[in-house]
Amino acid sequence: MSSIHILAVLLAVVAAADWLGRKPGGRILGGALLVIVLAAILANIGVIPLASANVPVYNQLLGTLAPISIFWLLLNAKLGSLKRAGGPMLAMFAIAAFGTVLGVVVAGLLLGAPDWMGEWYGPLSGMFAATYIGGGANFNALAIHYEVYEAGNLYAASAVADHVMTVVWIALLLAFPKLVRGLLPKIDAVQEADDPDAPGHRPGKPGLTDLAMLGALGVGAFVVSDALAAWSADVLGIAIPSILILTTLALILAQFEAIARLRGTQVLGMYGAYLFLAALAAYCEVAALGALGWLGIKLLAFVVLLIAIHGAVVILGGRLMKQSAETTAVVSATTVGGSTVVLPLVEKFDRPDLLLPGVVLGTLGNLLGTYVGFLLVWALA
Numbered sequence: 001m002s003s004i005h006i007l008a009v010l011l012a013v014v015a016a017a018d019w020l021g022r023k024p025g026g027r028i029l030g031g032a033l034l035v036i037v038l039a040a041i042l043a044n045i046g047v048i049p050l051a052s053a054n055v056p057v058y059n060q061l062l063g064t065l066a067p068i069s070i071f072w073l074l075l076n077a078k079l080g081s082l083k084r085a086g087g088p089m090l091a092m093f094a095i096a097a098f099g100t101v102l103g104v105v106v107a108g109l110l111l112g113a114p115d116w117m118g119e120w121y122g123p124l125s126g127m128f129a130a131t132y133i134g135g136g137a138n139f140n141a142l143a144i145h146y147e148v149y150e151a152g153n154l155y156a157a158s159a160v161a162d163h164v165m166t167v168v169w170i171a172l173l174l175a176f177p178k179l180v181r182g183l184l185p186k187i188d189a190v191q192e193a194d195d196p197d198a199p200g201h202r203p204g205k206p207g208l209t210d211l212a213m214l215g216a217l218g219v220g221a222f223v224v225s226d227a228l229a230a231w232s233a234d235v236l237g238i239a240i241p242s243i244l245i246l247t248t249l250a251l252i253l254a255q256f257e258a259i260a261r262l263r264g265t266q267v268l269g270m271y272g273a274y275l276f277l278a279a280l281a282a283y284c285e286v287a288a289l290g291a292l293g294w295l296g297i298k299l300l301a302f303v304v305l306l307i308a309i310h311g312a313v314v315i316l317g318g319r320l321m322k323q324s325a326e327t328t329a330v331v332s333a334t335t336v337g338g339s340t341v342v343l344p345l346v347e348k349f350d351r352p353d354l355l356l357p358g359v360v361l362g363t364l365g366n367l368l369g370t371y372v373g374f375l376l377v378w379a380l381a
Contacts, residue, residue: 001049003057009048010061013038014274032348033174035274036167039281051163051282061279066340067225067246068218069272072265073343073355074250075217088321089354092314092331093361095321097368099313100132100335101376103306111302116295120151124158126377128306131162134369135338135362141370142377157299163283165303169311169336170280174348176329184318184325206264213262221249243339244363247356266352273344280341307336330354334361 017038021031043050051058104125108114114121123146131139139162142148148155172179206214229242253259311332318328326349333341339362346355 003055006048006055006057009042010039010057010275010278013042013278014271017274030174030348032274032277032344033171035277036171036174036281036284039278040167040284043282043284044286048282050285051279052160052285055282058279058282061275062340064222065272066276066343067243068222069269069276070243070340070343070355070359071218071221071246071250072214072272073269073346073352074247074359075214075254075259075262075265088323089327089331089357089361092317092321092323092328093334093364095317096310096314096331096335097133097365097372099310099317100306101129101372102313103132103309104129104376105380106309107302107305110305111298113302116298117154120146120148120154122377122380123148124154125380126373126375127158128162128303129376130369130373131166132306132310132336133372134335134365134367138366138369138373142373145374146377154295154299157296160285160296161299161303164285164300165307166337167281167284169307170277170333170341170344173329173333173345176332177325177349180315180325180328183315184328185322187324206262206267210263211268214264214268217253217259218268221246221253225249241363241366243359243366247359247363251356266347269343270347273347276340277344310336326351327354330358331361334358335365338362338366 014035017034018031020026020034026034039048042048049055108117108121108125113125117124123142126146127139127142127148130142139159143155148158225242225245228245229240232238232240314328314332317323318325318331323331326345329349330342330345330351333345339359342355342358342362346352346358
């Protein structure tokens with residue numbers, strides 16, 4: 001199936017999900033969650049390929065469109081929201097990361113993982129801790145270092161379980177405020193009812209000039225950030241995440257009035273977020289776990305228990321820190337999914353003030369995830 005055909009289906013999924021999400025019954029789930037459900041169903045019944053087939057269009061949507069969408073939304077951001085939300089959200093991030101590590105350890109003990117994981121118990125535990133603090137890159141970093149791919153089906157089952165559970169958890173986070181209603185406060189302890197520094201929607205519909213300028217700025221900034229990241233690694237010997245450079249460029253440009261006047265950042269950002277979720281849903285390969293038999297079931301149970309403990313710790317942390325369900329969900333997303341996963345959540349919750357701190361925390365998770373993973377492997381050894 002060609003890339004253009006796959007893209008046509010994904011665009012249709014986004015259109016259908018948005019339309020259904022505006023209907024009385026669809027509002028219960030919302031457009032973002034409907035995108036995941038529809039795309040996952042189509043991928044698992046064979047209408048579009050699953051991500052395990054290494055589909056280029058999925059890689060482009062996840063690796064290119066998602067960061068550009070974040071850039072567009074940050075053109076509307078003000079630094080005041082980061083200053084106020086930074087402290088509590090940083091503390092919540094630490095709690096979420098602790099919940100991940102605790103989940104890995106407890107899940108391993110309760111399910112007797114040392115027995116059926118064998119010599120790979122430490123490395124696999126470190127990989128799951130790394131991926132649910134930073135992201136997939138951290139998972140692969142430990143897998144390569146410890147040569148876990150030599151474990152055969154055990155490695156394959158771990159990768160599939162990670163992908164499936166990530167998609168499921170992001171879907172649950174989109175409905176998080178409804179799921180934990182009454183357990184967390186409706187308003188953050190530091191959030192004011194009328195936040196003058198929170199980004200807002202620009203009045204009026206975007207014109208061709210707005211869209212053309214935003215397109216040029218978004219793609220141009222992405223190219224520049226990638227080039228600067230490569231240059232810093234090769235010349236300076238410092239690995240700076242390109243998403244961090246892209247975020248910085250957006251914040252600098254947002255200070256210019258001509259850029260701030262551009263309309264359409266919210267619309268383009270939301271559209272990019274929906275396409276990102278559609279591509280992400282293709283990683284939910286249910287049949288692959290079934291094909292791995294009992295080993296796949298045990299790995300899935302391990303990850304489900306891990307995430308359940310992480311979620312319980314995050315909810316408890318949000319209650320103690322007096323953080324709303326929306327903020328708590330975004331913080332959890334920064335650990336489990338990384339920076340790009342924050343985008344659809346802030347749009348779904350209509351909390352653009354959480355985008356900038358969410359991206360920063362997601363980047364922090366990418367930086368720390370591998371180190372925490374290695375530390376856990378050492379501790380379990």
